[in-house]
Every structure is written in structure tokens, then in C-alpha cells.
Amino acid sequence: ELVDFAAEGRKRVKDQLYVIDETFMAEPAKFKYIWLKSGETVKVETLENIELKQIYKNAEDNDKEEYENNKHSNSRPRIKPLVAKTISIRENQGGVTYKDLFGDYLRTAKKINITDPFIRQPYQIDNLVDFIQMVKDVTTVQDTVSIHLSTQNDDDEKVAEIIDSFNDLADELLPMGIEFTYDFKADHDRLIKTDTGWTIALGRGLDIYEKFSRFSLSRCNQKNRRCKAFNVSINKTEE
Numbered sequence: 001e002l003v004d005f006a007a008e009g010r011k012r013v014k015d016q017l018y019v020i021d022e023t024f025m026a027e028p029a030k031f032k033y034i035w036l037k038s039g040e041t042v043k044v045e046t047l048e049n050i051e052l053k054q055i056y057k058n059a060e061d062n063d064k065e066e067y068e069n070n071k072h073s074n075s076r077p078r079i080k081p082l083v084a085k086t087i088s089i090r091e092n093q094g095g096v097t098y099k100d101l102f103g104d105y106l107r108t109a110k111k112i113n114i115t116d117p118f119i120r121q122p123y124q125i126d127n128l129v130d131f132i133q134m135v136k137d138v139t140t141v142q143d144t145v146s147i148h149l150s151t152q153n154d155d156d157e158k159v160a161e162i163i164d165s166f167n168d169l170a171d172e173l174l175p176m177g178i179e180f181t182y183d184f185k186a187d188h189d190r191l192i193k194t195d196t197g198w199t200i201a202l203g204r205g206l207d208i209y210e211k212f213s214r215f216s217l218s219r220c221n222q223k224n225r226r227c228k229a230f231n232v233s234i235n236k237t238e239e
Contacts, residue, residue: 007044091229097222109194116205117152117186127206150186203230
């Protein structure tokens with residue numbers, strides 16, 4: 001942790017030097033260290049560079065030609081094929097949305113099953129609504145999309161209220177081409193499964209954001225929110 005903190009601070013200085021004078025890229029500094037226990041090479045990155053997806057990485061890889069091509073190219077990026085991957089999000093990282101995390105894997109799905117035992121508090125139901133809105137935005141399916149939620153509720157006094165909320169949501173979604181169903185049989189796993197074979201394991205479920213004020217731009221746009229630390233693993237079941 002101390003090495004990461006110190007190296008990230010130093011890298012922030014070098015990144016600003018690249019902005020001030022691009023000739024520094026001719027001899028870029030490489031911020032890496034080896035974890036002796038595993039032999040893993042760890043590349044240090046600043047939080048703002050992760051969020052803004054800057055092109056400093058090309059300078060560190062000493063690939064000046066690629067850097068120049070990316071800098072001046074106006075061509076549209078090619079659509080990348082969907083592949084299994086693991087995404088790691090850092091504490092306090094911003095600019096992260098459900099769509100960016102796994103929207104591409106839900107575009108062609110007709111059936112989506114969500115298992116998250118912690119959809120019970122109002123803000124957690126808000127997360128569910130945000131997820132369903134994202135599915136509605138990205139789907140290319142012409143027919144009805146089925147979304148099923150498996151969750152838990154240990155508070156008997158709240159069950160009726162939550163059922164009312166879910167039923168109201170289901171009634172609203174049906175005319176929009178989304179069939180929403182639910183049950184209270186979730187286990188401890190937090191994941192999303194699609195009928196296209198993709199399984200998205202959610203370390204924190206849909207609850208990935210730090211708390212924010214009701215009267216905040218963060219409520220309107222996920223990109224304005226700060227994240228808790230979590231991992232997402234996306235894999236496909238072989239047919």
C-alpha cells in the first residue's frame with residue numbers, strides 16, 4: 001500500500017510533465033514493481049488516469065508511433081468482440097456506470113436473471129431501477145425482454161412494502177416491453193445470468209456506489225458517483 005501510494009504520487013508528476021512537454025515521452029518513466037511472493041508485475045496507475053482513460057500508457061510503453069497515431073486519428077473505433085474478463089474498480093473511482101461495466105453483454109439477451117440478496121432498502125431499489133433503465137437503453141431485442149430478480153428479505157414488516165414497489169415497477173415496465181418478475185429465494189451469490197450464456201459475477205451486487213445526497217448530480221448520472229472497491233468477473237458458459 002505504501003509503495004502504491006508513493007509511486008502513484010510520483011507518477012502524477014511525470015504525467016503532468018508529459019502534458020507540459022511531449023519530448024519527455026522520448027525517455028518515459030515506467031512505474032512498475034514485482035510482488036515477490038507471487039512474481040506478479042504490478043503496474044502503478046493514477047486514479048484520474050484510469051477515470052479519464054488518457055494516453056500516457058503509450059508513452060510508458062515507449063511506443064511513440066502508436067501514441068502519435070492515436071493522438072491524430074479521427075477514425076471510429078472498431079467494435080470489439082465480447083470476451084471473458086475481470087474488471088477491478090478502485091476505491092473512490094469515478095466515471096463508472098452499469099452500461100460501461102456490462103452493458104455490451106446484455107444487448108442481445110432476451111432473459112436476464114439477477115441474483116442479489118440485498119435489494120431491500122430504497123437506495124438499493126433505485127440501483128435496480130437504474131439497471132433496468134440501462135437494459136432498456138442498450139437492448140437490441142425486438143420482443144419482450146424478461147428480467148427476473150432473486151433477492152432476500154429478513155424484515156417481515158418491510159416485505160409488503162417491497163412487494164408493492166416491485167409490483168408497481170412490473171406494471172410500469174410491461175408496456176415498455178420488459179417483463180419484470182421477482183422472488184425472495186436468493187442465496188449469497190451476487191450475479192447476473194443471461195440466456196446468451198454470459199455469467200457476470202458481482203462482488204458487491206448492484207450496490208457499487210458510495211452514498212450521495214438526494215439533491216446531487218450523482219443521482220441523475222452514474223458517471224458523477226464515486227465507487228466502493230469491487231471486482232466484476234464475466235465468463236461465458238460453453239455450449
